[in-house]
Amino acid sequence: MPTIDDxxxxxxxxxxxxxxxxxxxxxxAVVAEYIGSAQPVGSQHxxxxxxxxxxxxxxxxxxxxxxxxxxxxxxxxxAGRIPTDKGYRFFVDHLGYTGSLDPEGRQQVRQFFDHAHxxxxxxxxRTSGLLAxxxxxxxxxxxxxxxxxxxxxVQLVRLGPRLxxxxxxxxxxxxxxxxxxxxxxxxxxxxxxxxxxxAAHALGVPIAQVGPTAAGSGDAQTDAVVSAGIMxxxxxxxxxxxxxxxxxxxxxxxxxxxxxDTVRSVLSILEQQLVVVTLLRDILETGLxxxxxxxxxxxxxxSCAIVVMPVSVDGVEAGTIGLLxxxxxxYPLALAAARLVGDRLGERLSESGR
Amino acid sequence: MPTIDDxxxxxxxxxxxxxxxxxxxxxxAVVAEYIGSAQPVGSQHxxxxxxxxxxxxxxxxxxxxxxxxxxxxxxxxxAGRIPTDKGYRFFVDHLGYTGSLDPEGRQQVRQFFDHAHxxxxxxxxRTSGLLAxxxxxxxxxxxxxxxxxxxxxVQLVRLGPRLxxxxxxxxxxxxxxxxxxxxxxxxxxxxxxxxxxxAAHALGVPIAQVGPTAAGSGDAQTDAVVSAGIMxxxxxxxxxxxxxxxxxxxxxxxxxxxxxDTVRSVLSILEQQLVVVTLLRDILETGLxxxxxxxxxxxxxxSCAIVVMPVSVDGVEAGTIGLLxxxxxxYPLALAAARLVGDRLGERLSESGR
DNA sequence: GTTCAGCACTCACTAGAGTGGAGTGCCAAC
DNA sequence: GTTGGCACTCCACTCTAGTGAGTGCTGAAC
Numbered sequence: 001m002p003t004i005d006d007x008x009x010x011x012x013x014x015x016x017x018x019x020x021x022x023x024x025x026x027x028x029a030v031v032a033e034y035i036g037s038a039q040p041v042g043s044q045h046x047x048x049x050x051x052x053x054x055x056x057x058x059x060x061x062x063x064x065x066x067x068x069x070x071x072x073x074x075x076x077x078x079a080g081r082i083p084t085d086k087g088y089r090f091f092v093d094h095l096g097y098t099g100s101l102d103p104e105g106r107q108q109v110r111q112f113f114d115h116a117h118x119x120x121x122x123x124x125x126r127t128s129g130l131l132a133x134x135x136x137x138x139x140x141x142x143x144x145x146x147x148x149x150x151x152x153x154v155q156l157v158r159l160g161p162r163l164x165x166x167x168x169x170x171x172x173x174x175x176x177x178x179x180x181x182x183x184x185x186x187x188x189x190x191x192x193x194x195x196x197x198x199a200a201h202a203l204g205v206p207i208a209q210v211g212p213t214a215a216g217s218g219d220a221q222t223d224a225v226v227s228a229g230i231m232x233x234x235x236x237x238x239x240x241x242x243x244x245x246x247x248x249x250x251x252x253x254x255x256x257x258x259x260x261d262t263v264r265s266v267l268s269i270l271e272q273q274l275v276v277v278t279l280l281r282d283i284l285e286t287g288l289x290x291x292x293x294x295x296x297x298x299x300x301x302x303s304c305a306i307v308v309m310p311v312s313v314d315g316v317e318a319g320t321i322g323l324l325x326x327x328x329x330x331y332p333l334a335l336a337a338a339r340l341v342g343d344r345l346g347e348r349l350s351e352s353g354r
Numbered sequence: 355m356p357t358i359d360d361x362x363x364x365x366x367x368x369x370x371x372x373x374x375x376x377x378x379x380x381x382x383a384v385v386a387e388y389i390g391s392a393q394p395v396g397s398q399h400x401x402x403x404x405x406x407x408x409x410x411x412x413x414x415x416x417x418x419x420x421x422x423x424x425x426x427x428x429x430x431x432x433a434g435r436i437p438t439d440k441g442y443r444f445f446v447d448h449l450g451y452t453g454s455l456d457p458e459g460r461q462q463v464r465q466f467f468d469h470a471h472x473x474x475x476x477x478x479x480r481t482s483g484l485l486a487x488x489x490x491x492x493x494x495x496x497x498x499x500x501x502x503x504x505x506x507x508v509q510l511v512r513l514g515p516r517l518x519x520x521x522x523x524x525x526x527x528x529x530x531x532x533x534x535x536x537x538x539x540x541x542x543x544x545x546x547x548x549x550x551x552x553a554a555h556a557l558g559v560p561i562a563q564v565g566p567t568a569a570g571s572g573d574a575q576t577d578a579v580v581s582a583g584i585m586x587x588x589x590x591x592x593x594x595x596x597x598x599x600x601x602x603x604x605x606x607x608x609x610x611x612x613x614x615d616t617v618r619s620v621l622s623i624l625e626q627q628l629v630v631v632t633l634l635r636d637i638l639e640t641g642l643x644x645x646x647x648x649x650x651x652x653x654x655x656x657s658c659a660i661v662v663m664p665v666s667v668d669g670v671e672a673g674t675i676g677l678l679x680x681x682x683x684x685y686p687l688a689l690a691a692a693r694l695v696g697d698r699l700g701e702r703l704s705e706s707g708r
Numbered sequence: 709g710t711t712c713a714g715c716a717c718t719c720a721c722t723a724g725a726g727t728g729g730a731g732t733g734c735c736a737a738c
Numbered sequence: 739g740t741t742g743g744c745a746c747t748c749c750a751c752t753c754t755a756g757t758g759a760g761t762g763c764t765g766a767a768c
Contacts, residue, residue: 057733076749078749152513169519177473254608414762428760
């Protein structure tokens with residue numbers, strides 16, 4: 001459909017939803033400036049941008065066209081333009097260069113991962129802080145899902161006469177627990193018998209695929225303990241409890257909006273783990289790496305944009321990184337930071353256990 | 355200096371730092387109204403308060419005296435008065451009735467603990483949400499310290515040729531883990547030997563009191579694993595990692611202050627686990643249950659007040675509840691909520707394991 | 709000497725008028 | 739299609755009263 005024309009620039013023929021090269025340049029310039037200044041951008045500010053070598057009058061007529069097409073909006077007549085969600089969308093879709101972080105940022109990331117230590121949870125927590133620092137956004141880090149991790153150890157630890165703790169260790173180093181209450185006292189022998197049978201039933205099996213029943217032993221009480229243990233494992237295997245969320249730099253949302261109500265509702269969303277985890281997963285599933293405005297469907301975040309980046313551990317998409325900011329966030333920076341940190345984090349998580 | 359007069363009311367002789375009955379009533383009325391309205395309180399608003407049956411002119415002269423003594427302040431001449439930190443301090447110190455929650459609140463607490471279930475972490479997390487709901491403050495819940503809990507189980511789970519995970523289960527149901535990396539490959543026998551010796555060394559001992567060394571076995575590699583395991587346990591036993599903090603309702607700080615900067619700095623404090631935990635501990639140690647303004651010494655929280663309440667598990671102070679709000683927070687409500695929820699939570703944590 | 713009505717005064721807050729300036733849309737000329 | 743010029747729009751800011759809640763002071767009453 002696009003025809004090659006004779007122009008010296010790579011001016012694509014504007015198809016539906018497309019823009020000619022100059023309009024695209026103007027739109028990009030408006031978005032870039034608005035991201036920096038948060039002020040409506042006038043035609044005069046754009047004339048010197050690369051790809052725009054025309055007068056301000058021409059820019060104005062192009063801007064009017066961009067407004068007609070829904071890429072820009074005017075707060076009021078006689079004000080400059082601000083991008084619409086559609087405008088931001090075009091901007092991120094046409095980010096030509098896959099930008100990389102500035103040297104200081106790369107240095108910071110390198111230092112972080114050189115000195116990173118400790119258990120996975122604390123590392124993810126600190127990663128969220130790093131990302132928030134780099135991008136001035138709120139960072140969300142979802143830990144690797146344990147669904148696929150094989151069970152390495154199953155143990156029943158007595159806590160009281162009728163209470164025990166099921167402790168499951170997974171191949172990826174995660175430890176999960178679930179307390180089990182018995183209807184009647186269980187003696188030591190039966191408990192260790194049950195533990196042995198649970199181990200036999202579940203060792204090597206991914207936690208999400210633990211079967212519902214195991215062969216009976218003849219002893220009713222032991223059987224009861226075993227089936228309680230299996231039930232507990234199946235509870236652990238369901239997704240809800242498995243995903244850990246770490247949110248860093250939520251205070252950075254305070255300065256992002258003028259309206260106090262907006263800040264408040266955004267922060268309360270961030271307090272709801274399940275909502276955030278689901279949101280990130282949904283965005284990832286649609287194949288996007290950026291969700292702008294209402295694209296994700298969570299209404300209180302309508303004035304926000306979210307950058308998501310999967311984290312691959314041993315080649316499998318395991319965790320997720322998310323960056324939350326106002327729609328006028330610095331997309332190139334956010335994307336670059338998410339990509340770099342995501343890659344490094346994935347490498348780091350892959351190599352542990354070698 | 356102050357003389358006892360013939361008054362029919364139980365006017366106490368105002369000692370140093372004390373106030374006569376009417377001034378106290380006026381101060382309390384000002385604080386109470388300011389908490390509700392967040393507006394400077396004029397003399398006219400106070401004349402009908404209990405204990406103040408004088409004209410506004412008299413109230414004015416008393417207010418002037420209260421201002422001289424540092425209990426009240428004026429934003430500017432010809433404005434009403436607002437309480438100073440000292441004024442709030444007097445107010446909370448003389449809260450006559452140990453108020454209790456309103457019926458709906460009590461109902462909410464009852465329902466919560468009737469339906470509370472799941473592991474301790476998620477319960478504490480949800481408790482922080484409950485407290486935030488009840489008081490409209492930000493709630494902080496510090497989980498029971500595990501220092502005194504005896505070790506019930508020690509296990510070494512292999513994750514890789516040179517990597518194992520130390521899993522320690524404590525009597526209170528907590529599970530802690532620490533990964534251990536070996537300099538050379540360790541075979542299965544040595545690993546289980548080491549695990550057995552670690553268990554023998556540590557079982558029944560509180561995690562914070564695990565001894566530094568255990569008897570050697572003669573086999574150098576096993577000894578190395580054992581001592582690595584002991585080291586790991588001692589790391590787990592140090593306080594830092596042990597205290598878990600759950601913060602709920604941080605979005606409620608947004609509306610508490612006019613200044614965006616204040617909100618931002620308060621929220622960034624809340625992101626620093628260690629700072630918050632230390633802060634709560636410090637306040638508790640001074641014996642206060644309320645720290646107002648600068649009393650706690652954390653500068654960014656100078657316009658905040660903090661209500662703390664220890665949580666007793668089995669008669670021992672184990673966890674802590676904290677409520678953070680602006681200095682003009684609703685102290686009676688916050689104190690009542692913290693006390694009730696703290697008590698119920700303590701009961702709940704005590705009974706588990708029976 | 710404590711209380712109180714009266715009074716003059718203070719000062720944030722609000723509304724309205726005026727002004728400057730950034731920005732637009734339109735148009736005729738190139 | 740592009741451009742300089744021009745009239746117009748409208749926000750943001752300043753300035754100026756006017757308003758009203760609230761104060762401090764004073765002198766008289768109890």
